[in-house]
């Protein structure tokens with residue numbers, strides 16, 4: 425039988441769960457050929473599921489069905505989840521009161537390690553740093569999902585015009601939430617305090633700015649169609665010349681559909697709705713001039729550099745022209761990168777250094793028994809389906825190392841020749857399979873570390889509270905969850 429395997433996973437998002445579920449199902453508990461296996465998952469947030477809980481837009485409830493699979497994974501007796509545990513040297517200011525566990529504690533206690541830490545930092549624009557008039561999209565997403573970092577609510581009752589920079593799906597998520605009536609949103613997983621702010625919103629127009637053209641827009645057609653069909657908002661028609669593809673260019677299906685949708689325009693006639701939105705192509709932010717007084721009605725002036733597409737590189741190149749867009753609030757939605765404090769972060773890639781699922785050292789050699797998956801390994805691109813496919817491949821790679829003779833080893837990347845592996849072994853070869861780092865033992869005793877059973881108690885209570893309000897769920901913050909868990913643990 426292969427030697428025992430004790431795998432620590434840092435991160436409790438979809439990638440982490442998909443790797444865990446794949447490994448546990450391919451190495452059945454009762455199979456005498458399976459190595460003794462433990463999978464311990466750590467997340468700095470007290471609740472599991474990463475961006476599925478703290479990212480996916482509330483009006484897309486079906487996307488969250490993947491959590492049923494994650495729940496099933498968590499019932500495997502070899503699996504444990506520890507929430508509210510920040511691993512490594514990441515500054516803790518963003519997650520108040522998370523327990524800190526140095527990476528060395530993980531290295532000393534585990535034989536294998538997977539980084540599934542995602543890309544948790546928003547990409548900022550150098551020309552328009554964060555200010556009262558410019559915030560990253562992530563702080564709005566964290567606000568409406570009640571993320572433990574607790575960003576302040578946006579002053580939506582003091583603004584009329586909001587500009588999103590970036591034309592990806594996160595931009596469209598935010599635009600949709602701001603342009604949808606709270607009476608529609610209230611059936612979903614939107615906290616009451618968020619609905620309250622949305623119901624006082626005076627936002628009338630959302631501009632969505634992209635540095636390239638409609639054919640290069642990062643949003644997908646499903647999300648564009650939802651914008652076009654918004655019942656209470658209309659799209660400002662787009663200059664037809666911008667929607668005429670250059671002759672001789674073969675369009676992809678997605679590009680064809682995007683052009684068709686944009687040419688058709690929104691379901692509501694322009695000007696017929698209380699709210700509106702517009703797409704601005706070939707515009708890149710150059711500067712933001714703040715108003716001289718901080719009166720609520722004063723707008724900032726966003727200077728936009730006009731651009732065109734370099735036909736060779738497909739990059740946006742400034743034409744030299746500029747224009748000004750008065751706006752109450754700029755929201756930058758330019759994608760995400762991994763936390764630079766994470767071990768093995770590569771500044772050039774802006775995510776962790778890895779190859780075919782294996783963490784690599786700076787000289788490119790694979791580190792023994794260390795892996796990376798999901799956005800941590802590949803950068804902030806792709807949806808849950810692609811995250812799952814990547815996670816299954818990484819599980820295959822891990823499997824090829826821990827049970828090379830297993831029949832399940834079919835999709836794995838071939839193990840690198842031994843000579844390519846970095847010689848130093850950072851992990852523990854023979855850890856006690858059921859022992860936990862002492863900090864975690866104390867954290868569980870003090871009630872500061874959550875486990876999956878605790879989460880299921882909160883999950884059921886959130887759904888119950890939501891049901892009483894006629895909605896999908898009503899979320900709890902950490903303080904409330906902490907007391908509720910303590911009470912439920914105290915019950916006989």
Ligand SMILES: Cc1cc2nc3c(=O)[nH]c(=O)nc-3n(C[C@H](O)[C@H](O)[C@H](O)COP(=O)(O)OP(=O)(O)OC[C@H]3O[C@@H](n4cnc5c(N)ncnc54)[C@H](O)[C@@H]3O)c2cc1C
Pocket residue numbers: 434435436437438439440466467468469473474475476478479480481484487509510511512514540541542543544565594597797798799800805806807808809811
């Ligand atoms: C706003 C937003 C909306 C999205 N909506 C959709 C959608 O509708 N449909 C869709 O298919 N895809 C959507 N996606 C994409 C999808 O969420 C990602 O493909 C997926 O979440 C990536 O999974 P992951 O596990 O790699 O990262 P994440 O989901 O980010 O999980 C990483 C986890 O690691 C934890 N972590 C990080 N560092 C540490 C540390 N040091 N110690 C402990 N824990 C740590 C984080 O707290 C987090 O929980 C969306 C993405 C965003 C940003």
Ligand SMILES: NC(=O)c1ccc[n+]([C@@H]2O[C@H](COP(=O)([O-])OP(=O)(O)OC[C@H]3O[C@@H](n4cnc5c(N)ncnc54)[C@H](OP(=O)(O)O)[C@@H]3O)[C@@H](O)[C@H]2O)c1
Pocket residue numbers: 549589590591592593594595597634635636640641642643647708709740757758759760804805806807
């Ligand atoms: N409903 C869904 O399925 C859903 C919802 C949310 C997120 N997601 C997925 O999550 C991933 C991340 O989404 P995202 O919207 O954050 O990122 P994204 O898809 O990468 O879009 C980022 C946008 O920002 C622009 N941008 C980046 N840097 C810029 C700069 N310096 N100046 C001007 N513009 C800049 C990009 O333009 P360029 O193209 O010119 O670089 C692009 O328009 C995507 O794969 C997305 O599909 C999916």
